[in-house]
Amino acid sequence: MTDQRAFFDLLDIMENEKLVEAKRFFALMRSTFSIANLLYADIDVLATGFAFHRLHHTFSGCAIRTYLDEGFQRIDPVLRLTMGGIRPVDWATARELHPESEPLFSAAMRLGLGVDGVTLPLATPTRRLAFLAIHADVAAGEWPAYRRNHLRDFQLLANLFHASVLENDNRIELSQHAAKTLTHRETEVLGWTAAGKSYWEIGTILGISERTVRFFMTNARRKLNVVSNTQAVAQAVRRDLIQTF
Amino acid sequence: MTDQRAFFDLLDIMENEKLVEAKRFFALMRSTFSIANLLYADIDVLATGFAFHRLHHTFSGCAIRTYLDEGFQRIDPVLRLTMGGIRPVDWATARELHPESEPLFSAAMRLGLGVDGVTLPLATPTRRLAFLAIHADVAAGEWPAYRRNHLRDFQLLANLFHASVLENDNRIELSQHAAKTLTHRETEVLGWTAAGKSYWEIGTILGISERTVRFFMTNARRKLNVVSNTQAVAQAVRRDLIQTF
DNA sequence: ATCGTAACTGTCGGTAGTGACAGGTTTCGA
DNA sequence: TCGAAACCTGTCACTACCGACAGTTACGAT
Numbered sequence: 001m002t003d004q005r006a007f008f009d010l011l012d013i014m015e016n017e018k019l020v021e022a023k024r025f026f027a028l029m030r031s032t033f034s035i036a037n038l039l040y041a042d043i044d045v046l047a048t049g050f051a052f053h054r055l056h057h058t059f060s061g062c063a064i065r066t067y068l069d070e071g072f073q074r075i076d077p078v079l080r081l082t083m084g085g086i087r088p089v090d091w092a093t094a095r096e097l098h099p100e101s102e103p104l105f106s107a108a109m110r111l112g113l114g115v116d117g118v119t120l121p122l123a124t125p126t127r128r129l130a131f132l133a134i135h136a137d138v139a140a141g142e143w144p145a146y147r148r149n150h151l152r153d154f155q156l157l158a159n160l161f162h163a164s165v166l167e168n169d170n171r172i173e174l175s176q177h178a179a180k181t182l183t184h185r186e187t188e189v190l191g192w193t194a195a196g197k198s199y200w201e202i203g204t205i206l207g208i209s210e211r212t213v214r215f216f217m218t219n220a221r222r223k224l225n226v227v228s229n230t231q232a233v234a235q236a237v238r239r240d241l242i243q244t245f
Numbered sequence: 246m247t248d249q250r251a252f253f254d255l256l257d258i259m260e261n262e263k264l265v266e267a268k269r270f271f272a273l274m275r276s277t278f279s280i281a282n283l284l285y286a287d288i289d290v291l292a293t294g295f296a297f298h299r300l301h302h303t304f305s306g307c308a309i310r311t312y313l314d315e316g317f318q319r320i321d322p323v324l325r326l327t328m329g330g331i332r333p334v335d336w337a338t339a340r341e342l343h344p345e346s347e348p349l350f351s352a353a354m355r356l357g358l359g360v361d362g363v364t365l366p367l368a369t370p371t372r373r374l375a376f377l378a379i380h381a382d383v384a385a386g387e388w389p390a391y392r393r394n395h396l397r398d399f400q401l402l403a404n405l406f407h408a409s410v411l412e413n414d415n416r417i418e419l420s421q422h423a424a425k426t427l428t429h430r431e432t433e434v435l436g437w438t439a440a441g442k443s444y445w446e447i448g449t450i451l452g453i454s455e456r457t458v459r460f461f462m463t464n465a466r467r468k469l470n471v472v473s474n475t476q477a478v479a480q481a482v483r484r485d486l487i488q489t490f
Numbered sequence: 491a492t493c494g495t496a497a498c499t500g501t502c503g504g505t506a507g508t509g510a511c512a513g514g515t516t517t518c519g520a
Numbered sequence: 521t522c523g524a525a526a527c528c529t530g531t532c533a534c535t536a537c538c539g540a541c542a543g544t545t546a547c548g549a550t
Binding site for chain 1: 252253256319330331332333366367368369393396397398400401402404405407408411412438439440441443471472473474475476478479482483
């Protein structure tokens with residue numbers, strides 16, 4: 001059994017550090033667990049073919065090239081199961097369920113890669129596909145027990161790493177737009193407007209006159225530099241200035 | 246420290262059984278960990294107000310009623326953080342970050358509820374908001390250590406329960422069918438409206454009559470189930486149906 | 491061949507939003 | 521104590537929105 005302390009040290013890092021580089025995360029994972037390879041991918045499923053939003057991995061260039069050249073993504077049962085679900089996908093299970101994927105696993109063997117591993121689907125804010133694939137380095141037959149012991153560690157750490165990556169994406173986007181500060185009331189009336197309420201209704205809800213609601217909305221429009229309430233709400237929602245329910 | 250065996254027994258159930266009812270999952274969680282209350286929610290963020298796709302919880306009816314009656318969802322910092330992220334949200338941290346949410350926590354205290362807990366965001370196939378809130382039952386000051394020890398267990402079990410719910414949810418198919426897709430023109434006029442253009446301006450831009458612009462907007466409002474252009478734009482921006490430059 | 495869907499247009503009448511006019515109180519830091 | 525900023529209110533005139541009425545045309549699928 002892996003040292004518990006190593007896990008908790010890694011957990012502290014993942015919880016407290018704002019940005020953990022993939023390279024560092026992979027190194028820490030490998031020193032904490034018996035891991036052969038890791039692959040983190042964030043794929044745009046709308047684009048034709050394989051459009052990687054992000055791809056970090058520890059596999060050899062040869063292995064990745066073989067995978068893509070052979071078009072294994074088309075038969076990869078792990079990928080298919082990952083795409084459709086929430087549960088961790090065990091490679092062995094996927095292999096059994098889809099015998100037609102044998103060429104993929106044969107190729108993995110040929111390249112000296114084991115087939116013990118698990119892929120964790122990760123939540124994405126938009127319609128993308130993200131996952132962390134974990135390729136274990138354990139003796140024959142030990143994988144089931146190993147997986148059972150560490151699945152919870154993998155699931156939590158994968159989520160935290162994924163969060164770190166996404167938060168860093170957002171940070172870049174948010175820093176581009178200097179957020180003008182709206183007052184509390186301005187935020188409130190914007191929120192109710194986004195919910196489809198009229199000036200009169202908002203005035204009633206907030207216990208102020210309709211005229212005052214208009215006053216706040218006018219100020220909000222001016223601050224956001226827009227010409228209509230609708231445009232103001234569009235900006236506010238996009239900049240996350242108001243919560244929409 | 247909680248018995249490790251109990252966790253692994255629960256893990257076996259969650260991994261091997263096709264459907265685990267919320268009631269049973271909650272009972273198992275409570276017998277395995279020191280948990281006061283659990284709340285699992287799957288919320289349709291497209292609808293106006295609070296549309297629960299699913300809601301299972303062990304809180305008292307009074308507590309839930311208070312929460313909704315007081316409109317605490319509007320100030321709940323946990324909800325806001327859950328919505329925007331992947332990381333587990335610690336209630337204490339959320340409380341510190343958002344002092345304006347004090348009424349919520351005061352109310353919780355008044356109702357005899359502790360404020361030690363964590364909420365785990367869960368992946369959803371569409372743009373819904375799902376999470377498992379875990380309200381711990383631990384002695385004062387023990388929460389941080391308890392959380393640290395069990396976060397990985399919670400994260401994995403929450404994901405597996407969520408997967409079980411989604412896999413057995415035939416309503417997902419229905420909602421995807423019911424989720425009406427906007428036509429090209431509807432998307433276009435929504436986009437221009439979000440940019441602050443009037444009907445007349447959009448008509449000129451697109452080379453169609455003002456009346457036709459209104460026609461598309463009316464259809465878009467109906468499909469999005471909203472009452473105003475502003476609300477429609479708020480929904481569309483949030484759902485990523487239109488891009489706002 | 492009919493049905494559904496998308497794209498398109500006109501008119502009427504009521505309601506809601508918008509700008510510009512002109513005020514007010516309270517609170518908090520310089 | 522002064523000023524800035526948030527909060528609040530009233531009226532007038534104009535424009536934009538929005539629902540309900542009633543249509544046409546084009547295209548692809550059962």
